[in-house]
Amino acid sequence: MNDRLRLFSYWRSSAAYRVRIGLNLKGLPYDIASVHLLRDGGDQHTPAFRAANPQGLVPVLEHGQRNLRQSMAILEYLDEVWPSPPLLPATARDRQRVRGLAQLIACDVHPLNNLRVLQYFEREWHVPQPERDEWVRHWIGDGLAAFESMLADHPSTGEFCDGHAPTLADICLVPQVYNARRFNIDLGKYPTIQRIEAACLALPAFDAARPEMQPDAPQPT
The missing domain is CATH 1.20.1050.10 (Glutathione S-transferase Yfyf (Class Pi); Chain A, domain 2)
Structure with a gap:
């Protein structure tokens, strides 16, 4: 899969922080799309972002035409698609x-x-x-x-x-x-x-x- 990755993130979001670490450990290039959670009531409540994630939460990882949600599920997805280095032990x-x-x-x-x-x-x-x-x-x-x-x-x-x-x-x-x-x-x-x-x-x-x-x-x- 060669589709560019784009991470909808907020700098201080713990869940987005997890996914940034995972992407970096895998050595995967990605773009950041900032979702400001406080300004003007929060970008996460806009119709445009709700279309990407109906929960109105970051992170969302865009991989080609797919929007991947929930940080733990995203991290396991990264581990399955790009298994090296692994994020889970062998046994x-x-x-x-x-x-x-x-x-x-x-x-x-x-x-x-x-x-x-x-x-x-x-x-x-x-x-x-x-x-x-x-x-x-x-x-x-x-x-x-x-x-x-x-x-x-x-x-x-x-x-x-x-x-x-x-x-x-x-x-x-x-x-x-x-x-x-x-x-x-x-x-x-x-x-x-x-x-x-x-x-x-x-x-x-x-x-x-x-x-x-x-x-x-x-x-x-």
Whole structure:
């Protein structure tokens, strides 16, 4: 398949961040189409974007005539179409572990601090900012504590979450740690996570995917 890839992304979206890492690890060239989630009520609500994704969420990966949705499904699609380097381990047991770690973040932690959830709290229930921030810190901290315990002293944990090459678990972990820092969560309680994050960010594929490296990121003043 030689169709050019185009990623509908927002610089600070965790889910889009995951897909950027995956594309970079695969060495796949792609274009960025910025979807600003805050300006003028959010580009994700426009009819043009809703045609690409009726959920009004990023990311969407355009591959030829197809619009691919949901970051985890996109990443597994990339792994099936471009299998090298793999994002999942070779054995069923290790693949299950990696998927479990990845889904802990993508299914249990991230949805609770997603932008649309926080906007609903503000718009419909008028929850003040300090309480919204505490909600985020609670659920990220709860998830990272579980993630840390699943990594620490586990025989499959290596330089990365599973062995000595990044997998789907690392792809999900790094954006969530970025969010933890945004909300001033003390990461000192998670030494294994910190070590693995540093190993990931030392790789060009992770470094280039950082939010601040994106073309739609605000420029320093």
